[in-house]
Amino acid sequence: xxxTFLGTGDVRQVPVYGCHCGACDAAREDDRLRRRPCxxxxxxxxxxxxxxGGLTDLAERFAPGDLNAILLTHYHVDHVQGLFHLRWGxxxxxxxxxxxxxxxxxxxxxxxxxxxxxAPLVPFVALxxxxxQITPLPLRHSKPTFGYLFERHGRRLAYLTDTVGxxxxxxxxxxxxxxxxxxxxxxxxxCAEPPRNHNDLSLVLGIHQRLQPRRTWLTHLGHEMxxxxxxxxxxxxxxxxxxxxxxMLY
Amino acid sequence: xxxTFLGTGDVRQVPVYGCHCGACDAAREDDRLRRRPCxxxxxxxxxxxxxxGGLTDLAERFAPGDLNAILLTHYHVDHVQGLFHLRWGxxxxxxxxxxxxxxxxxxxxxxxxxxxxxAPLVPFVALxxxxxQITPLPLRHSKPTFGYLFERHGRRLAYLTDTVGxxxxxxxxxxxxxxxxxxxxxxxxxCAEPPRNHNDLSLVLGIHQRLQPRRTWLTHLGHEMxxxxxxxxxxxxxxxxxxxxxxMLY
Ligand SMILES: [Mn+2]
Ligand SMILES: [Mn+2]
Ligand SMILES: [Mn+2]
Ligand SMILES: [Mn+2]
Ligand SMILES: [Zn+2]
Ligand SMILES: [Zn+2]
Numbered sequence: 001x002x003x004t005f006l007g008t009g010d011v012r013q014v015p016v017y018g019c020h021c022g023a024c025d026a027a028r029e030d031d032r033l034r035r036r037p038c039x040x041x042x043x044x045x046x047x048x049x050x051x052x053g054g055l056t057d058l059a060e061r062f063a064p065g066d067l068n069a070i071l072l073t074h075y076h077v078d079h080v081q082g083l084f085h086l087r088w089g090x091x092x093x094x095x096x097x098x099x100x101x102x103x104x105x106x107x108x109x110x111x112x113x114x115x116x117x118x119a120p121l122v123p124f125v126a127l128x129x130x131x132x133q134i135t136p137l138p139l140r141h142s143k144p145t146f147g148y149l150f151e152r153h154g155r156r157l158a159y160l161t162d163t164v165g166x167x168x169x170x171x172x173x174x175x176x177x178x179x180x181x182x183x184x185x186x187x188x189x190x191c192a193e194p195p196r197n198h199n200d201l202s203l204v205l206g207i208h209q210r211l212q213p214r215r216t217w218l219t220h221l222g223h224e225m226x227x228x229x230x231x232x233x234x235x236x237x238x239x240x241x242x243x244x245x246x247x248m249l250y
Numbered sequence: 251x252x253x254t255f256l257g258t259g260d261v262r263q264v265p266v267y268g269c270h271c272g273a274c275d276a277a278r279e280d281d282r283l284r285r286r287p288c289x290x291x292x293x294x295x296x297x298x299x300x301x302x303g304g305l306t307d308l309a310e311r312f313a314p315g316d317l318n319a320i321l322l323t324h325y326h327v328d329h330v331q332g333l334f335h336l337r338w339g340x341x342x343x344x345x346x347x348x349x350x351x352x353x354x355x356x357x358x359x360x361x362x363x364x365x366x367x368x369a370p371l372v373p374f375v376a377l378x379x380x381x382x383q384i385t386p387l388p389l390r391h392s393k394p395t396f397g398y399l400f401e402r403h404g405r406r407l408a409y410l411t412d413t414v415g416x417x418x419x420x421x422x423x424x425x426x427x428x429x430x431x432x433x434x435x436x437x438x439x440x441c442a443e444p445p446r447n448h449n450d451l452s453l454v455l456g457i458h459q460r461l462q463p464r465r466t467w468l469t470h471l472g473h474e475m476x477x478x479x480x481x482x483x484x485x486x487x488x489x490x491x492x493x494x495x496x497x498m499l500y
Contacts, residue, residue, distance in 0.1 A: 017339030018314035018364075056306035056331075064268035077334045077356050081306075084327045089267030106327045106356040114268075 001044035001132060001152045003159075003183070003247040006055055009035030010187045010198070010222040011078040023226030036243055037078045038161055038220045040183075042071075044152055047130040051148070051159060053083040064091030069129060070115070072098030073161060074145035075105040087113030097121055099136070099144040121146060124173065137170045139163035142197045149174070155249040158213075161185035161220045164197055166207060179214045181249060182207075183241065186218035189228030201225070208238055217241045251294035251382060251402045253409075253433070253497040256305055259285030260437045260448070260472040261328040273476030286493055287328045288411055288470045290433075292321075294402055297380040301398070301409060303333040314341030319379060320365070322348030323411060324395035325355040337363030347371055349386070349394040371396060374423065387420045389413035392447045399424070405499045408463075411435035411470045414447055416457060429464045431499060432457075433491065436468035439478030451475070458488055467491045 014035035015024035027033040037054025050070045054077075055061065073079055075098070084106070086094075093116040100120035102109070109117060121127065121136040123146075128134075131153070136146040140163050147160035147170065156177050160166065163185050166174075174180065184207065187198035194200045198220065199207075208216045218225075218234075219241045229240060257263075264285035265274035277283040287304025300320045304327075305311065323329055325348070333346075337358070343366040350370035352359070359367060371377065371386040373396070378384075381403070386396040390413050397410035397420065406427050410416070413435050416424075424430065434457065437448035444450045448470065449457075458466045468475075468484075469491045479490060 012338035013335060017309040017336055018341030019339075059267040081331060081334055084331055085263060086267055088262035089269070091268030 001042060001150065001155065001157075001249050003150075003157060003249070004041045004043070005219065005241045005243055005245045005247075006039045006041055006061075007036030008219045008221055008241045008243055008245075009038060010220050011037075011076070012222060013037065014221070014223045014226055016223050019223060021223055021227050022230055023223045027226075032242065032244075033226075034243060035221055035226075037081070039079070040159065040219075042132070042150060044130055044132045047132060049129060049132075049134075052079040053086065054078045054080065055082045056085070058082040058086045059089070064089065067094055070094055070096045071134065071148060072096060073139070073147065073159075074099060074141060074143045075101050075103065075108070076143055076162065077105055079162075080105045080108060083108060083115060087111070087115045089114045097127060099146045101144045123169075135173075137173060138167050139170065140165055140167055152249070155179075157181040157183065157247070157249055159183045162187075162198060164194065164199055165203055171207070171210065174211055178212075180211065181215055181217065181247065182211060182213040183217040183219050185220040186225060187220050187222045189225050201228070205235065205238070208235070213237075215239055217247070251292060251400065251405065251407075251499050253400075253407060253499070254291045254293070255469065255491045255493060255495045255497075256289045256291055256311075257286030258469045258471055258491045258493055258495075259288060260470050261287075261326070262472060263287065264471070264473045264476055266473050269473060271473055271477050272480055273473045276480075277476075282492065282494075283476075284493060285471055285476070287331070289329070290409065292382070292400060294380055294382045297382060299379060299382075299384075302329040303336065304328045304330065305332045306335070308332040308336045309339070314339065317344055320344055320346045321384065321398060322346060323389070323397065323409075324349060324391060324393045325351050325353065325358070326393060326412065327355055329412075330355045330358060333358060333365060337361070337365045339364045347377060349396045351394045373419075385423075387423060388417050389420065390415055390417055402499070405429075407431040407433065407497070407499055409433045412437075412448060414444065414449055415453055421457070421460065424461055428462075430461065431465055431467065431497065432461060432463040433467040433469055435470040436475060437470050437472045439475050451478070455485065455488070458485070463487075465489055467497070
């Protein structure tokens with residue numbers, strides 16, 4: 001299976017509108033440094049699953065029929081805003097899986113269009129898609145939020161955003177696996193007080209220490225984290241994701 | 251003053267995702283035929299007012315400081331979705347005016363960022379912006395919605411979307427003016443039953459007859475309206491708006 005990072009930014013994206021910090025100016029000059037709304041594409045043989053719908057050009061990126069499913073981490077607007085347009089398509093419906101959050105976002109659940117919102121997923125109860133097993137993992141955020149463990153032929157990737165720390169049951173569940181690839185919310189550089197709803201790097205490094213994954217990939221980065229990265233380096237096996245980066249896991 | 255149509259599409263936009271009608275295929279081939287989320291820019295001397303925020307690339311279109319204000323017709327997602335990103339800017343706050351709708355859209359009012367949501371406007375009580383007078387006019391829609399009459403040096407333009415018909419008090423108010431330019435919701439071609447929340451062309455032509463404006467400009471068009479226009483013509487003084495079309499009113 002292959003994971004493509006479609007967006008690796010926090011809610012403000014990089015560049016932040018009107019910001020002239022080193023990270024935002026660099027992203028304006030070099031499109032490859034931009035960070036769009038946090039989302040990814042998981043592909044395996046004939047299956048293509050979009051993880052979160054925050055990109056607003058989904059109709060241009062995916063032809064009708066391209067996506068077998070959409071998997072939502074949660075219903076914050078930066079993770080679903082691209083669905084406001086996509087839903088009015090005329091093509092076959094697209095199954096959408098996510099956490100139990102009846103409020104959804106704006107009128108998305110009330111007027112789903114072609115989006116076929118399935119029954120909420122149940123923590124630790126896997127969904128099978130082709131030869132990929134997808135296990136919802138509770139995260140700690142201001143709305144009901146799932147991370148997901150993707151497994152295929154013994155290779156495993158955990159996608160964990162948005163979250164501040166990890167609930168003990170999720171951390172214990174992941175600890176049983178060796179050779180994990182972890183993708184995790186790292187919105188902020190090390191903070192005196194960690195942000196309320198997102199990881200800072202200190203929290204991420206603690207999780208990395210305890211889980212001992214093959215690699216930890218940082219995503220959902222804010223511009224301040226990018227500025228920090230211009231001046232610091234990361235421990236071995238802790239890597240920074242970028243928009244359009246592909247992780248091959250075969 | 252000058253009005254630039256930034257978007258003239260209905261909630262589904264043109265092309266509709268996955269649609270291969272004559273209008274949608276034509277728009278895919280010729281970018282000028284696309285219809286983006288319904289919105290406009292009103293400019294007068296040194297003032298620039300954005301009417302609705304449904305375009306998702308506002309941060310690219312407007313440099314910080316470019317907009318003196320944002321005027322909202324209502325809080326449906328196709329009219330505000332571009333504000334979800336813009337609000338997280340670092341520049342000076344932007345005053346936002348609109349109808350009395352405490353629900354707003356998603357978490358926009360709860361987390362306004364740089365958007366300075368002002369007290370709700372009052373029907374028929376004008377707002378003065380530079381040398382432009384802006385009068386909120388109640389419309390008939392599924393959420394509290396204002397049209398706006400823009401006046402400067404005796405020239406008048408009424409911007410009336412989203413609406414189905416016009417409330418009697420709004421129609422009576424507009425009837426007192428000669429030589430009006432009217433911009434109006436025309437989402438649908440003539441329908442056996444008019445749509446519930448939007449004008450079809452029959453309703454628009456009735457309003458045009460009664461108001462006798464200088465011109466009536468159709469906006470908020472759906473793809474079926476564009477298909478209809480490929481096969482029919484309109485009465486004199488009834489014109490079809492297009493994205494990026496400019497109306498000069500000096
Ligand atoms: Mn987020
Ligand atoms: Mn979130
Ligand atoms: Mn609309
Ligand atoms: Mn509307
Ligand atoms: Zn910045
Ligand atoms: Zn069409």
